Amino acid sequence: MNESSAILLSKERQIEMLHTNLWHVSGVVLSAFLIFRLFCDIAVGQERLELNTVLMKSTFKLQGEGSMGTGFVIGRPSNKEPNKAYYVLVTAAHVLEKMQGDQAYIILRTKKDDGTYEKIPFPIKIRGDSKPLWVRHNEVDVAAMYVSLPKNIDMPLLAANFLVDDKGIQEFEIHPGDELMCLGYPLSVEGPEGFPILRSGKIASYPLLPTKHIKSFLLSLQIFEGNSGGPVYFVESGRTYKGSVHVSTIQFIAGLISEQYFATENIESLREKKEVKHPLSLAVVIHSVFIKETIDKLPKFD
Secondary structure, eight states, X not given: OOHHHHTTSOHHHHHHHHHHOEEEETXXXXXXXXXXXXXXXXXXXXXGOOHHHHXXXXXXXXXXXXXXXXXXXXXXXXXXXXXXXXXXXXXXXXXXXXXXXXXXXXXXXXXXXXSOEEEEEXXXXXXXXXXXXXXXXXXXXXXXXXXXXXXTSOOOOOXXXXXXXXXXXXXXXXXXXXXXXXXXXXXXXXXXXXXXXXXXXXXXXXXXXXXXXXXXXXXEOOOOTXXXXXXXXXXXXXXXXXXXXXXEEEEEEEEEEEEEEEEEEEEEOSSOEEEEEEEEEEEEEEEHHHHHHHHHTSOOOO
């Protein structure tokens, strides 16, 4: 449903839909109001998008009682109208699982006429009847859920085809030593106007494929609580692969931050036993194929 047709619904009708039209689809509780509000255009000219800036605008702080982290919004295309998509919030599953209660906040941003931004703590419902409104991947730390977002936020909707798969990793010859970027809110710290903090690090583990078996890889990067759920992505121009230099820009989402990687030391003395975890400045990144699989678990509406 597009913005012009949205005007046809009165505020009273929207409230009625919000409070009365609940149902269960594939184990997920959704409201007609939610479906109505999350449908919008995918950004045009996806091949010309500058992924650094687009992901900056699409990544947000998530806050709830007992947990905080990072999430990013991606579009799930409509089957009937391929140029339109549903808003899907992606994050690490443990970020939502640790939140208590039915409501959390996504800290959105709107751009004002003078070019500055205003932060908007926007409530999102994460549980209904004590049941999660998100879906979780069965094997890895990834969650996805439909979200309803206001129309005045400054965010181009990124298509799901930016999630790289095994074929893309092979084609572009992604390997240890390649540098990836990630966005997040370490220890809840944010950049100006509420934008996420960009960090970068090199792929620090091998092999990367097959992703269904490997599931995650290590990034040489120090992260902190609050980084969980942030997107990890690749942007490079003039890359050499298949024996030649390619002048085009390669850009894709490689995965999301799950956790820090620790070395565990077990210390035993005559009086005590204890376990000490030593941070190694490594981040565990879940491959993006699992993000796509998680999104595909969401119920379809057309």
